[in-house]
Amino acid sequence: MIKILKDERGFLMVNVIFLTLITAFAAMILLNAASRIKNPQSTLRLTALYLANEQLAQLESLATAGSELPTSFQGEPKDLITENLSEENPIEFEVKTEINGDNVCNVKVTVSWIANGREDFIEVERAIWIAKESS
């Protein structure tokens, strides 16, 4: 090493080797990091999916009793808020229901939320048959 460092050419060579190694190492680390950025939406999507199913179950129950299907949320109000993203940052879901049809209704439940400034939503559809007395 001392021999190499005796003149500038040797020193430059060492410099070039080190810089190449460091750059390659940094690039490898950054490439590794790119795929490991956490996507917070997947947890919320799973929670929202079961929230939509809760609404659909309530509507199915009402339909079996022959009642008119309401568009407001019928489940537990506390289920509209989740701490699955983090306990310090509870996320509130908004549930909207669209009902089309008469006897056999096509029910579309849309659950939307805002996390980290980004809005996201899921849609779940189910055909529900409303029991009616035959005349």
Next chain:
Amino acid sequence: MVGKILLKLKGRFGLLKKVRSGGFVLIEFAIALPLLVMILYSLAMVSLNIFRLGRDQLADYVLEAEAQYAMKRITQAARFAKDVQTYGDSSIVKFVYHSLGNTGYNKPIPDLKNMQYLLYTSRDIRETRYFRGYKRANRNYPNLYVERQEGSYTNPITGDNYFGDTKLNYLHCALDKPKKILHIELELESLVTERKIKIATAVFMPGLEVE
């Protein structure tokens, strides 16, 4: 004359000496080496954090996947059950089904002696399915088990994953009998990241027997 004096002075102050870069290179190297060590150390720290992030990501994935799988099993069991029993705040829920015992008997058999057909109806069997939080003897935290019969703990459906162990915090089920709706709340916690996931839903049970 003057020129000679000037040359002498320049020679004394080393201005005409051949410039050798060896000393300069050594000083530069002495400065560059700590800088290099510092850069390598920061890169090592960054990579360590990335590996930790990767480990947490895998553990979170396992947590989510297990919560989703357990909830799917419970909701499917609830959907087709004839009866359900909950046991307060303990993480136990029992589903009861009715199934045909022996379908081989469920057909007319000719009785040639009396010239008639005999019909053996099948027996109605009560089939059960238990979902239960249980802590094994060699484990500190409970897992969620699903069993056909009470008291046999052999098939945990959560925990013991190589990429991130989980524990069951609670499984709450509440039955709304007039509406035939079962409210289910499930909370799992990762033992790697200590993150929690709580899923709440409701299942309509069309086959629920209401007295």
